[in-house]
Amino acid sequence: MRKExxxxxxxxxxxxxxSGNFRAAVKVLKDAEKIQRDFRVYYNLGxxxxxxxxxxxxxxxxxxxxxxxxxxxxxxxxxxxxxxxKL
Numbered sequence: 399m400r401k402e403x404x405x406x407x408x409x410x411x412x413x414x415x416x417s418g419n420f421r422a423a424v425k426v427l428k429d430a431e432k433i434q435r436d437f438r439v440y441y442n443l444g445x446x447x448x449x450x451x452x453x454x455x456x457x458x459x460x461x462x463x464x465x466x467x468x469x470x471x472x473x474x475x476x477x478x479x480x481x482x483x484k485l
Contacts, residue, residue, distance in 0.1 A: 415474065
């Protein structure tokens with residue numbers, strides 16, 4: 399049941415991100431995080447925080463995502479770009 403709920407939350411968050419409703423995505427992803435800490439939660443949080451122009455939160459989220467999947471090129475690229483923007 400928890401796994402199904404987690405999948406539903408991820409799917410809902412991705413819908414919100416695609417719709418540009420980043421605040422709703424963050425809320426849903428925080429609920430998903432309570433069920434399971436996962437690369438997809440943190441990667442999507444990074445995307446949502448980027449959409450909200452919360453760069454430091456986005457950096458933290460992408461760094462957390464990379465703890466789960468250190469070789470993920472998409473997360474690395476987002477993180478690289480955010481860090482370059484801060485310089």
